[in-house]
Amino acid sequence: MNGYEQGTVVLTKKRRSPLKLALAIVAAMIIAGLLWSGYVYWKMDRAASSVLNGPRDVGIVLGASMWGDAPSPGLKERLDEALKLYNEKKFSYMIVSGGLDKPGNQYTEAEGMRNYLVQHGVPESAVILENKARSTYENLLYSKQIMKERGFKSAVIVTHQYHGMRSKDIADFLDYEDPKLGLTESKTLQMKYHKPREVLAYTKWKVDELLLWLGWKKG
Secondary structure: OHHHHHHHHHHHHHHHHHHHHHHHHHHHHHHHHHHHHHHEEEEEOOOOOOOOOOOOEEEEEEEEOOOOEOOOOOHHHHHHHHHHHHHHHOOEEEEEEEOOOOOOOOOOOHHHHHHHHHOOOHHHHHHEEEEEOOOOOHHHHHHHHHHHHHOOOOEEEEEHHHHHHHHHHHHOOOOOOOOEEEOOHHHHHHHHHHHHHHHHHHHHHHHHHHHHHHOOOOO
16 A cells, blocks of 8 residues: 555544534433433422421412313313312412413413402412412512512422422522422323423523522522
């Protein structure tokens, strides 16, 4: 092999090395993503309703979609869990949290939830509206502000089971005092869609948590 041919072989090898590096990086990212997703699924499936040995000050019902002027079937499941706990005297007040789901809707999520609870026998005076939240973080941030204004110290967070892990994680970040969970399994939501979506939502939350902790994002 002459000098020119040797140089060509060396040059070809050098040109291939960035491609190999890129493929290795992509493969590592895929493996890391699969491991992270598996970990989040494991944590998600371990979330369970808390044992409530005594009454708490308030239940916080996290909002979900409205269907027109009424709660969606998924939101009704959360509300029915809240009604069960309320009737079991686990709390005497409820904060219903959620802003306007769609611009054309007549009611915010909170107002729709309030209407449903009142229709099912809860006194309107026992239902406190939080009308601004557009995310789980805002649900719990604004609800905590209401708790402080009302002198409430302890809370049960009412939501779906697959959503419980992220809700508890956010509540801990916001320094809730020993937050409890009231979780319901869904018979109406498609878990093959909602669980992968929750993995993405939890991942986004962990990034937001870091940014909030560093002061690079306003809470």
